[in-house]
Amino acid sequence: MSARRIFARPARLAAIAPYVWMVLFFLVPFGFVLKISLSQTAIAQPPYEPVFDLMAGWGALKAAFAALSIDNFRLLVSDDIYVFAYVRSLTVAVTATALLLLIGYPIAYGMARLPTRWQAVAMVLVIVPFWTSFLIRIYAWINILQHDGLLNQILLALHLVSQPVVWLSTDSAMYIGIVYSYLPFMILPLYATLAKMEPVLEEAASDLGAPRWQVFWLVTFPLSLPGVGAGVLLCFIPIVGEFVIPDLMAGSNALMIGQTLWLEFFTNKDWPVASAAAIVLLVVLLVPLLLYERLQKRQLEQGR
Amino acid sequence: MRKVSRLSRFNVVSLALGLAFLYLPILILVIYSFNASRLVTVWGGWSLRWYHEFFNDRAMIEAAWMSLRVAVSSATIATLIGTLAAVALSRGERFRGRTLFSGMLYAPLVMPEVITGLSLLLLFVALNAERGFWTVTIAHTTLTMCFVAVVVQSRLGSLDRSLEEAAMDLGCDPVRAFVAVTLPLIAPAIVAGWMLAFTLSLDDLVIASFTTGPGSATLPIRIYSEVRLGVKPEINAICTLVIALIAVVIVIASLASKLSSSQGESAAPL
Numbered sequence: 001m002s003a004r005r006i007f008a009r010p011a012r013l014a015a016i017a018p019y020v021w022m023v024l025f026f027l028v029p030f031g032f033v034l035k036i037s038l039s040q041t042a043i044a045q046p047p048y049e050p051v052f053d054l055m056a057g058w059g060a061l062k063a064a065f066a067a068l069s070i071d072n073f074r075l076l077v078s079d080d081i082y083v084f085a086y087v088r089s090l091t092v093a094v095t096a097t098a099l100l101l102l103i104g105y106p107i108a109y110g111m112a113r114l115p116t117r118w119q120a121v122a123m124v125l126v127i128v129p130f131w132t133s134f135l136i137r138i139y140a141w142i143n144i145l146q147h148d149g150l151l152n153q154i155l156l157a158l159h160l161v162s163q164p165v166v167w168l169s170t171d172s173a174m175y176i177g178i179v180y181s182y183l184p185f186m187i188l189p190l191y192a193t194l195a196k197m198e199p200v201l202e203e204a205a206s207d208l209g210a211p212r213w214q215v216f217w218l219v220t221f222p223l224s225l226p227g228v229g230a231g232v233l234l235c236f237i238p239i240v241g242e243f244v245i246p247d248l249m250a251g252s253n254a255l256m257i258g259q260t261l262w263l264e265f266f267t268n269k270d271w272p273v274a275s276a277a278a279i280v281l282l283v284v285l286l287v288p289l290l291l292y293e294r295l296q297k298r299q300l301e302q303g304r
Numbered sequence: 305m306r307k308v309s310r311l312s313r314f315n316v317v318s319l320a321l322g323l324a325f326l327y328l329p330i331l332i333l334v335i336y337s338f339n340a341s342r343l344v345t346v347w348g349g350w351s352l353r354w355y356h357e358f359f360n361d362r363a364m365i366e367a368a369w370m371s372l373r374v375a376v377s378s379a380t381i382a383t384l385i386g387t388l389a390a391v392a393l394s395r396g397e398r399f400r401g402r403t404l405f406s407g408m409l410y411a412p413l414v415m416p417e418v419i420t421g422l423s424l425l426l427l428f429v430a431l432n433a434e435r436g437f438w439t440v441t442i443a444h445t446t447l448t449m450c451f452v453a454v455v456v457q458s459r460l461g462s463l464d465r466s467l468e469e470a471a472m473d474l475g476c477d478p479v480r481a482f483v484a485v486t487l488p489l490i491a492p493a494i495v496a497g498w499m500l501a502f503t504l505s506l507d508d509l510v511i512a513s514f515t516t517g518p519g520s521a522t523l524p525i526r527i528y529s530e531v532r533l534g535v536k537p538e539i540n541a542i543c544t545l546v547i548a549l550i551a552v553v554i555v556i557a558s559l560a561s562k563l564s565s566s567q568g569e570s571a572a573p574l
Binding site: 003004005006007008009010011012013014015017018019021022023025026027028029030032033036103106107109110111113114122125126128129131132133134135136137138139140141142143144146150180183184187233234237238240241242243244248258261262265266271274275278281282285289292293296297300301 | 311312314315316318319322323325326327329330332333336385386388389391392393394395396397399401405406407408409410411412413414415416417418419420422423424426427430442443445446449453454457458461465468469472473478479481482499503506507509510513514524527528531532535539540543546547550554
């Protein structure tokens with residue numbers, strides 16, 4: 001016990017370097033996002049009116065405070081483009097997460113029922129594609145889905161369609177891309193809870209006469225809810241802010257918020273509006289983020 | 305009583321379909337990178353033509369070199385700092401600011417990359433830092449050290465702490481006990497953390513796009529701008545090379561961790 005406490009002191013010192021790093025490069029930058037979201041757009045480099053200049057003294061600071069404006073936020077709620085983008089981001093994220101759950105659950109369930117020796121192999125097989133680059137995996141699907149790509153060739157050869165189907169630049173292509181990229185994030189937490197489950201519980205239910213679907217709905221699924229929660233959050237939060245997949249695979253008529261932020265920043269060079277969009281996105285995601293933090297903390301620290 | 309086999313037909317089918325879904329697209333990409341035809345979809349026989357093309361594409365090679373340097377440096381820094389963070393969280397008991405600390409470490413794991421990228425860029429602009437290699441490296445370190453911390457922390461959490469305590473009862477000071485006992489035992493997780501950081505950095509498009517400067521594009525930035533213009537066989541070749549590189553890293557690292565974990569096991573009873 002005392003050894004544990006003596007060990008703790010230098011361990012706490014180990015926090016200093018990462019602490020400073022994260023405050024400097026994670027926390028402080030949000031301050032800048034907030035600051036610039038409240039400043040005026042300017043045609044300059046960098047393209048915003050400076051808000052604070054600490055060297056300029058009190059008077060200037062007061063003037064700067066007076067000049068703070070919420071115009072950018074007012075723009076975000078009044079302009080339909082942004083409102084639509086937020087609504088679309090949430091719709092896409094909900095739909096994609098539901099699809100991921102529907103597709104990921106049977107796979108995770110199958111993994112958990114493999115003989116123990118094979119479970120480790122299956123886990124490696126699920127993780128390996130996640131190691132190969134994300135952009136490459138999207139590109140692989142663009143190859144398959146393009147006008148004269150493999151999918152259309154197969155469909156034509158089987159006479160399922162009479163002419164090539166347009167896949168790219170549609171929402172279906174985007175959903176395929178999202179499901180493909182995020183599937184390991186859904187499968188792994190599901191598998192972790194399903195593998196820990198006592199098989200005796202399911203056996204007891206079926207011994208007592210419950211048909212299979214009832215065993216699943218009344219026993220297996222409720223017990224796997226922690227894994228469902230982790231998988232859903234792990235997919236939902238980043239999908240809301242996703243940029244690359246909708247940009248490369250969906251049509252350009254309806255944008256997600258990650259895309260409008262990117263557009264404002266890189267194309268329109270409107271940094272204040274992009275910053276305001278980021279703040280709104282952060283606020284939208286605050287509750288799921290906090291839920292995720294609690295889950296992660298409990299999971300990593302339950303051994304203590 | 306009916307004794308059902310644990311693995312139903314439904315289980316087998318969903319597993320097989322799932323794995324096919326995960327692997328077929330990558331397999332197709334690799335095969336087509338050896339296609340002699342300029343048309344991506346028409347098979348013209350085996351050829352190394354597109355690899356040749358890639359090695360003559362200077363801009364692409366420079367971007368690949370930049371990505372490799374960023375990935376190695378950021379993964380190394382991230383592994384150092386991330387391991388320290390994991391040690392503090394799993395062995396530091398309670399300390400002031402702990403909740404904020406763990407909050408800052410877990411948030412970037414799911415934080416949309418557009419937010420992280422934009423906020424770091426605004427910081428670099430405010431600091432008047434010249435954007436390029438170092439800004440991208442710092443940005444990637446910030447993201448990937450969180451993954452390292454989680455991987456190492458979960459390993460530390462599953463370790464038997466009586467080993468460290470025994471070492472200290474036998475007269476080691478905490479630092480010595482950590483270096484002699486804990487460090488060898490968590491080495492596989494540290495290696496895995498480095499690998500994860502390396503591949504995440506090699507892979508990142510969004511954060512790099514925000515934080516890099518003119519003239520120092522990374523490989524994903526180059527690939528992205530090419531892909532936007534359409535599918536090109538040369539990209540298939542580059543992607544295959546990246547996949548091969550990552551596969552080599554995985555194999556080396558898993559061999560290394562197997563070696564060190566078997567050492568750790570044999571050392572433990574002594």
